[in-house]
Amino acid sequence: MTRPFTGWHMLATMVGFFGIVIAVNVLMAREAIHTFSGEVVENSYVASQRFNHWLADARSQQAAGWSATIGADPDRHLTVTVLQNGHAVPVSSVSVEADQPLDTILPTQPPMRALGAGRFQSAKPIGSGRWRVRVQAKAGVRMLRFEQDIAV
Incomplete structure (x- = not known):
C-alpha cells in the first residue's frame, strides 16, 4: 500500500x-x-587620475622597443631579462614584486641578483602556483615597468 x-x-x-x-x-x-579582499588599488580616485599617465608611459616604453621576459627556472627562481628591440640590454637595477592573485597572502619582493647583460634571478625560489609578477627596471634615467602572469 x-x-x-x-x-x-x-x-x-x-x-x-x-x-x-x-x-x-x-x-x-x-x-x-x-x-579576496576586494581591494585592487589603495585609492581608486587617485588611480583613475593617474591612469592616462600610466597608459602614455606604457605606449612610450613599447614604442621605444622595451620589453622583458619574465619566468622561472626549474628550481622556481624568478628570472627577468630586460630587452630592447629583442636584444638583452644591461640595466642598473631591477626590483620585483610577485603575488598570487587568487590568494590573500601579501606580495613578496624577492631580492634579485644580476647575471649580466640585463638578466636577473631571484636569490630564493618562490612557491608553486600562479603568480602575477611586476618588474621595475632602471635603464639610465628611464624607469621601465613590466607585468606578466606566470605559472610555476
Missing part, C-alpha cells in the same frame, strides 16, 4: 530544497569574502 503525497511532504521537500540552496549560497559568500 502506498502512502499519499500530502502537504507535509511538499513542505519537507520545499524546506529541504531551499535549505540546500541557502546553505550553498552562504558557503560561497563566506569563501568569496575570505579569499
